Amino acid sequence: MQQKWKLPYGKTFLELSLDGTNSVQVLEPSVPVPDRTQEEIVKKALEEPVSSPGLKELTKEVKKIVIITNDNTRPMPSKITIPMIIDSFFYPETYYDITILIACGLHRKMTREEMAEQYGEEICKKYKIVNHDAKDEAQLAYLGKLSTGNEMWVNRLVADADLVISEGFIESHFCVGFSGGRKSILPGVSGQKTIMYNHRPENIASPYAVGANLEHNPMHLECMEAAKAAKLTFILNVALNKEKRIIEAFAGDPFEAHAKGCAYVKEQMKVPVHQTDIVITTNSGYPLDRNLYQTVKGIDTAAVVAKEGGSIIVAAECRDGVGHAAFSDLMQSCGTKEELFRKMSAPPSMIDKWQAQILARTLVRNKVILVSEGVDQKTAESMFLYHADNMEEALKLAFRMQGEDASVSIMPEGPVVIPVVK
Numbered sequence: 001m002q003q004k005w006k007l008p009y010g011k012t013f014l015e016l017s018l019d020g021t022n023s024v025q026v027l028e029p030s031v032p033v034p035d036r037t038q039e040e041i042v043k044k045a046l047e048e049p050v051s052s053p054g055l056k057e058l059t060k061e062v063k064k065i066v067i068i069t070n071d072n073t074r075p076m077p078s079k080i081t082i083p084m085i086i087d088s089f090f091y092p093e094t095y096y097d098i099t100i101l102i103a104c105g106l107h108r109k110m111t112r113e114e115m116a117e118q119y120g121e122e123i124c125k126k127y128k129i130v131n132h133d134a135k136d137e138a139q140l141a142y143l144g145k146l147s148t149g150n151e152m153w154v155n156r157l158v159a160d161a162d163l164v165i166s167e168g169f170i171e172s173h174f175c176v177g178f179s180g181g182r183k184s185i186l187p188g189v190s191g192q193k194t195i196m197y198n199h200r201p202e203n204i205a206s207p208y209a210v211g212a213n214l215e216h217n218p219m220h221l222e223c224m225e226a227a228k229a230a231k232l233t234f235i236l237n238v239a240l241n242k243e244k245r246i247i248e249a250f251a252g253d254p255f256e257a258h259a260k261g262c263a264y265v266k267e268q269m270k271v272p273v274h275q276t277d278i279v280i281t282t283n284s285g286y287p288l289d290r291n292l293y294q295t296v297k298g299i300d301t302a303a304v305v306a307k308e309g310g311s312i313i314v315a316a317e318c319r320d321g322v323g324h325a326a327f328s329d330l331m332q333s334c335g336t337k338e339e340l341f342r343k344m345s346a347p348p349s350m351i352d353k354w355q356a357q358i359l360a361r362t363l364v365r366n367k368v369i370l371v372s373e374g375v376d377q378k379t380a381e382s383m384f385l386y387h388a389d390n391m392e393e394a395l396k397l398a399f400r401m402q403g404e405d406a407s408v409s410i411m412p413e414g415p416v417v418i419p420v421v422k
Helices: 038-047 078-087 112-119 121-126 156-160 192-198 218-229 256-269 292-305 325-331 337-344 353-363 377-382 391-402
Strands: 002-009 012-019 024-026 064-070 097-103 128-131 140-145 151-155 163-169 232-240 246-252 270-273 276-282 306-315 367-371 386-388 408-411 418-421
Touching (some): 002 276, 012 391, 038 078, 038 246, 078 121, 078 163, 078 232, 097 156, 112 121, 151 156, 151 192, 246 256, 256 270, 256 418, 276 292, 276 391, 292 418, 306 391, 325 353, 337 353, 367 391, 386 391
Parallel strands (some): 024 408, 064 097, 163 232, 270 418, 367 386
Antiparallel strands (some): 002 012, 140 151, 232 246
16 A cells, blocks of 8 residues: 655655555654634734833834844745734834845845745835845944854944844754744854854754754854844744744744744654654755755754664755855865765864754765755765655665665654654
């Protein structure tokens, strides 16, 4: 008897079929179905902020407001959230000098067309939208040194604002513990030097810098300090289901509201697992799988479930190809994956070295098969990945590697899941 699943892939799905002879573990969180609309969920969060005055109170005596938002590598439903944030202000929106600042970190700038897709044409026409450029020193202001020794450089718009608000969505993040909250500041709108220090190899190598963990996480703790230095005052963070729809929202104090959101996401998304020979996963479809650089997150999550020496199949469209030239160059800079892991795990810090370090950590332990139209076989193999044109081909290769009686795990939503090994 054939078993069938649908795996998110770009804006569509790939079909996965397995016969009934193999032991299959399906890892999907039991996410509740909300009894409220997305707008009702956000409205309640904004009206009942965590440990903070509401936006009506916070905007009484300010003029210059910066709203930090995600770029298009995140499925943030900004078309809903940004208007609701602004509607919560004390005065009509025309009273304020409002800038929407895109937290690009070290990602590329968004185009005007991409902004319209992400935020909606109405928002693009009504408000000033600015791409943060971490490499442009003219955009940056210096806020002094953090306790870690990191020099805190942040976008000047943030430093000059009367009120700094951020929005984001919360999911497990493979080195900062969870996305959202303080991450809007660092790496979101920080300078390149500040980001590089935070993402240095020794931080990435910390046993605490892993998905769904904030305790003793050096990257998270430094991001918290950076957010305080930048005077981030209010956040709106959301939790999403697999359809990228809002299931819960958390607004208010940047640290307490975020902590509450992280606890909620961890509870909803954690799944008990046992390790298997083969793990089949995705990067949760578009926009998260728009390039290989982002797909490292799905691979890293799958590595928790794969046995040592096991095979990981990851389906990711990668419509933008590898996505980051520096990451591509680093991944192709060594003769073996063992050498790659050694070099990526050692100083100095370099742009995108952290992503190469995390991927190399998996590659020395597991065989990774990429199913993708956007990254060809030659490119994949130059980065120590196997390549398959479709799921059927990938499955044949994985079973050749692991044996026909191999145990199998399927993680349709990739990095959204928080696997907890029994």
